[in-house]
Amino acid sequence: MRNQSIIKVGISIGDMNGVGPEIILKTLEDKRILELFTPVIFANSKLMSFFAKHYKTKLKFNGVLKASDAVEGKINVVNVWREGVDINFGQEDKTVGSYAIKSLKAATQALIHNEVQTLVTAPIHKNSIQSDEFKFPGHTDFLAQELRGDSLMFMVSNQIRLGLLTDHVPVKDVVNHITTKSLKQKVNAIHNSLKVDFNIREPKIAVLGVNPHNGDNGVIGTEDDEIIKPALKSFVDEGKFVFGPYAADSFFGSQNYKKFDAVLAAYHDQGLIPFKTLSFGKGVNFTAGLNRIRTSPDHGTAFDIAGKGEADHSSFQEAIFTAIQLFKNRMEYIRLNKNALETQKPQEYRNNK
Incomplete structure (x- = not known):
């Protein structure tokens, strides 16, 4: 048989x-x-x-x-x-x-x-x-x-799962691609994939800030205050466990990533450098959302x-x-x-x- x-x-x-x-x-x-x-x-x-x-x-x-x-x-x-x-x-x-x-x-x-x-x-x-x-x-x-579907570059390993808000975009153009719509689409793609593809009933997702120190109240950029924070509040209102924005420079070294089922990074190197440092040779690129x-x-x-x-x-x-x-x-x-x-x-x- x-x-x-x-x-x-x-x-x-x-x-x-x-x-x-x-x-x-x-x-x-x-x-x-x-x-x-x-x-x-x-x-x-x-x-x-x-x-x-x-x-x-x-x-x-x-x-x-x-x-x-x-x-x-x-x-x-x-x-x-x-x-x-x-x-x-x-x-x-x-x-x-x-x-x-x-x-x-x-x-x-x-x-x-x-x-x-x-x-x-x-x-x-x-x-x-x-x-x-x-x-x-x-x-x-x-x-x-x-x-x-809506595609998501989702890097996964036994240590960490990490999605990208923007992927193969030049650094100088990153902020132009970060919108409330794109952020909600990526978070929802991660949330759905964690439930459907990874059998996690109530996913917990961390979102990294765009600017150093999350912009320091607008001193180093306004995207975190004007785009990221309002969008994250809407997820909380929907009953989803989505937290942030977290300052990227300390998030991984402090082991904070271990508290979450997935992390959403703002751009390619912000996410891929720590991911490959933690998982190189055992990491997998999964196109989620399709x-x-x-x-x-x-x-x-x-x-x-x-x-x-x-x-x-x-x-x-x-x-x-x-x-x-x-x-x-x-x-x-x-x-x-x-x-x-x-x-x-x-x-x-x-x-x-």
């Missing part, structure tokens, strides 16, 4: 001149991992064999035309393209970048059509992927367009070590395990809430369906 707990995990290949293929292969080397999920890599089976030979692994691949043909117990490769691709490890190459996008687009379509249940993306190079057909700064913005599960490792293409066999695959492995657990949590939440709604319907309605 087929094991119903086995799900298909779609894997986009990322920038093949980087460490993506290496961390994928290293993760799949342990045969026991195939008992947990069915891997479906979106790339080219001959090219995957090239990477396997280069990294001296004995992995074999099952080439398929579409993800729905994937076989349990095998490492499946959807042949997104047939032609050869010149690989030059460590080199920035827009042609290789275009194949990373072909892989991502094919994997996303398979996700949309339920041919895979989750998506784990290997790192891409933000400059190499730019073209007339793809003008997104990264995975998150592309997936926000393709999938339903109707499908997508995760990725907490690092980039690492061109400096690409092709050398030195890449640490821990974060990619953790991204796969996290994606599987998040999917199961979400399905369980949907099942329980569906059952709750059924039992609350009037008896005459249930009898006359």
